[in-house]
Amino acid sequence: MQSTMMQVPLNVAHLLERGRLFFGSHEIVSRLPDKSLARTNFAAIHDRARRLAKALVAAGVKPGDAVGTFMWNSSWHLEAYFGIPVAGAVLHTINLRLSPQDIAYIVEDAGDRIILVDDVLLPLFEKVLPFTKVERIIVVPTSGAPVPDGYESYEDFIAEDASDYQYPQLDENAPCGMCYTSGTVGRPKGVVHSHRAVVLHALSVSLPDCLNLSCHDSVFVVTPMFHVNAWGVPFAAAMVGCSLQFPGQHMGAEDLLDIMESEKVTLALGVPTIWMSIRQTLDRQPDRWKLGHGTRMMVGGAAVNPALVGGLEAHGLSIKHGWGMTELTPVGTLSWLKPEHTSLPAEQQYEIRARQGLPIPLMELRIMGDDGVQPWDGQSVGELQVRGPIVTGGYHNQPTTEDKLTADGWFRTGDVASIDAEGYMRISDRTKDLIKSGGEWISSVDLENAIMGHPAVAEAAVIAVQHPRWDERPLAVVVKREGQKVTADDLRAFIAPRFAKWQLPDDFIFVDSLPHTSTGKFLKTALRQQFKDYVSSAP
Numbered sequence: 001m002q003s004t005m006m007q008v009p010l011n012v013a014h015l016l017e018r019g020r021l022f023f024g025s026h027e028i029v030s031r032l033p034d035k036s037l038a039r040t041n042f043a044a045i046h047d048r049a050r051r052l053a054k055a056l057v058a059a060g061v062k063p064g065d066a067v068g069t070f071m072w073n074s075s076w077h078l079e080a081y082f083g084i085p086v087a088g089a090v091l092h093t094i095n096l097r098l099s100p101q102d103i104a105y106i107v108e109d110a111g112d113r114i115i116l117v118d119d120v121l122l123p124l125f126e127k128v129l130p131f132t133k134v135e136r137i138i139v140v141p142t143s144g145a146p147v148p149d150g151y152e153s154y155e156d157f158i159a160e161d162a163s164d165y166q167y168p169q170l171d172e173n174a175p176c177g178m179c180y181t182s183g184t185v186g187r188p189k190g191v192v193h194s195h196r197a198v199v200l201h202a203l204s205v206s207l208p209d210c211l212n213l214s215c216h217d218s219v220f221v222v223t224p225m226f227h228v229n230a231w232g233v234p235f236a237a238a239m240v241g242c243s244l245q246f247p248g249q250h251m252g253a254e255d256l257l258d259i260m261e262s263e264k265v266t267l268a269l270g271v272p273t274i275w276m277s278i279r280q281t282l283d284r285q286p287d288r289w290k291l292g293h294g295t296r297m298m299v300g301g302a303a304v305n306p307a308l309v310g311g312l313e314a315h316g317l318s319i320k321h322g323w324g325m326t327e328l329t330p331v332g333t334l335s336w337l338k339p340e341h342t343s344l345p346a347e348q349q350y351e352i353r354a355r356q357g358l359p360i361p362l363m364e365l366r367i368m369g370d371d372g373v374q375p376w377d378g379q380s381v382g383e384l385q386v387r388g389p390i391v392t393g394g395y396h397n398q399p400t401t402e403d404k405l406t407a408d409g410w411f412r413t414g415d416v417a418s419i420d421a422e423g424y425m426r427i428s429d430r431t432k433d434l435i436k437s438g439g440e441w442i443s444s445v446d447l448e449n450a451i452m453g454h455p456a457v458a459e460a461a462v463i464a465v466q467h468p469r470w471d472e473r474p475l476a477v478v479v480k481r482e483g484q485k486v487t488a489d490d491l492r493a494f495i496a497p498r499f500a501k502w503q504l505p506d507d508f509i510f511v512d513s514l515p516h517t518s519t520g521k522f523l524k525t526a527l528r529q530q531f532k533d534y535v536s537s538a539p
Contacts, residue, residue, distance in 0.1 A: 009172035010199040012085040015238045020046035023215055023241030029263055030074040031248040031255070033120050033143045040075050042238065045082070051158040052083030054165045059114065059136070063088035063168060066178055068107060068115035068134075070094045070125050073225045073246040076140045076154070080116055081225070081234050088168040090192065091177040093226045096121060098188070104131030106180045106188050109397055116154060118142050120249065142248070172196040178396065179228050179326045182517050190396030191326045193229070197390045201329040202236040204360045204390070209336050211267065211298060211320070215241030218263055222247055222256060222270035223300070228330035231269055231300060231322075242267075253281040261289045271301035271520030275312060275319070276458060280481060282315045294318055300331070302521045303427065305449035306350035313350070323356035323427065327411060329390040333357040333365070333425055354449070355426045356417070363388045366410065367419055378420030381428055385410040416443075433524055435464040435474050442474055442503050448522075450495040451476055456484035457491070459514050461522040462505060465534045473536035476505040477527060479514055506538040 019026075024043030032038055061067060067084045069091065071077040084091040092110045094103060107115070107128070114136045117125050120143055139147045140154040147153040176195040180188035206213040211233070213219070219242045221230050229235070237244050245263050247256060256278065260268060275297060282289070293316040299308075300322040309319045324330040335357025341349060359365050367374040369382035387410045394400035404412055416428045428434075428443040435442040444462040451460035459479040464472040480486060488508035496504060509531075515523040 009170065010196045011167075011170060011172060012082060012176055012195050012198055012235065013167045015199065015202065015235055016046055016049060016082045016086060019238035019241065023238075026215065026241050026243050028075045028078065028244045028246075029259075030076075030142075030246045031250050031259065033249060035250060035255070038075065042241075045075065045078055045238075047162070048079045048158060049081075049083035049086065050162040050165045051160065052079055053087035053167075054160060054162040055157050056084065056087040056089055056114065058160075061087060061089050061113065063170065064090060064175055066090045066092040066110040066112045068092045068094050068110065068112035069226070070096055070115055070117040070121055071140065071226065072118055072121070072142070072248045073221055073230070074118075074142060074248055075246065076116075076118070076142060077225045077246070078234055078244070081229075082238070085176045085195065085198075086167055088170055088174070090175045093177070093179060093229065095180065095182070095188075095224075095226050096124060098182075100127040101131055102188060103128045106190065107132045107134065109190060110178055110180075114138060116140055119145060119147065122148065122151070170195060172199075177229055179330075181326050182227075182521075189398060191392045192396050193329050193392075197329045198229070198232065198235055200362055201232045201331065201390045202239050204362050205232055205331050205334075206236045206240055207361060210334050210360055211236070211296075213237065213240045213242055213267070217242040217266045218245065219243065220245045220247070220256070220260060220263070220265040220268040222251070222268055222274055228324070228326050231298070231324065231331055232329060233269060253277040257281065257289045257291075260291055260295065264292060265295060266292060267296040267298065269298045269300075272299055272304050272308065273302075273459070273516065273520045275299055275304075276308060278317075279308065279311045279315070280458070283311070286315065291316055296320055298322055298334075300324060303356075303445050303449060304354050305452045306347065306354045307453040307455075309350040309353050310346065313346075319353060321354055321357060323425070325413060327392040327413075328363070328386065331360055332363055332386060333359050335424065338422070352424065355424045357425060358423050359386075359425070362390060365419060365425055367417060368406075368410075374418075376419040376421055376423065378418055378424075378426075381416055381418045384413045384415040384417040384425070384427065386413060387411065433463075435462075435472050437464075437467070437472050437474070437502065438470040440502070444474065444524075447474060447476065447495070447499070447503070447505065450498050451478065451491055454486060454491060454494050456481055456486035458482075459522075461514050461524060461527055463524055463527050463531065465507075465531055465536050467536040467538060470536075470538065473538050474503070474505040475531060475534060475536065476508045477514060477531075478508055478510050479512065480510060506536045 019042040177193045321335045324332045364387045367382040374380035447462040458481045465475040467473040515526040
């Protein structure tokens, strides 16, 4: 017997058309460099994305060619999200927080022929030019200033009417988007997402219990569009008709809260450092902003602790914690409560919601230990491995090796995790960040979350430092909250009930700030370099 179903390929063009047909008037708001707000809608995005696609084809861009974007979050970037793939090209979002040398490397590795650059970012991109050659740089005039001599204007580039533009016939496995890993270890690596993966991911994250997206939502995309497709939400928003808000370059807590209030945001996306800042600002000025009670906040990029969940809940903001990777298109898990959890005390609910959570539909998880696949008992730990149609099978321009893809087809994440009997996954650490003391492993993430539960602590990172007897010992590097006082003895006593004595940090060092990666995670390589000569004070 054969299937009788139509063989219609999954394609981003369908999402763009759906946004126009059913949600054309739904608004898209961008904060401009001067902090004013620009308003447009999905109908206009549809027209301008098609103009961009037609212009790219006329410029000689062929199916499979990479086109780069060097842009903040804005409606112009949203046009590129759709216009580049529906030209048959590959959307390559360039992480503007990388070094000029790393940016030049990924531009060359991706083979970008054309790059769209926000005018306010042009001085930054010009630092890249000595290290690479790009055929054409198209400047997007977000500030309204004239385009500098020697560069092409985006508005001129897309000026031609595109009502006659015909989408290319693409296989659903054709490349759609390209993102590079952060490059915290070695060179950044390119992951190429297919049209099929992008559409399936949009469907999965939109579902109830996941992000529960609908045309009634107003979604604030704070997480960078230059990193892992802003968690795929711009594509999902066009599919279901969410209104969208973009912060541009203005990422301060008060700027973000102003938009959350004025645009009646129902879901905001960002990394924990953003929401820590939001919480501290609301704690200082609890009556300044009137936010919708139950406003959802998706948090990813790094682990959150239950104290942050509870602290934001006190202001009517409900966190949904997630985990993902560039290699996963990118969301892998989200944490939500099941009906049987709703009668639990609030603290227990916060603990569940602070876990990395349950796999989204189409995602499979397993824990692999030294003796094979580990049971889902919440105690057994090993390397987290994933599989599914939205998971990469390798990297661009690199051979596929067993240190990343197992012989039976599972992607090796490098995260150490456990899964409990209900299917909730909890990451203990990255394999490279575990601390081995006297032959026993200590989780830096568990220590960090516990320390950040103290009301006087803004951030804390834990790294291994040398010890003559125990090989490695944990060192806690802590940032105090503004106006707060706390000592090492206070913090040690605060976390002591949760850990064996030998697991506790021997030393706590207080600093003004911690280094972060371009995606908001603690940059532990920099901390390890800073404290490479530090010797633990433990006996």
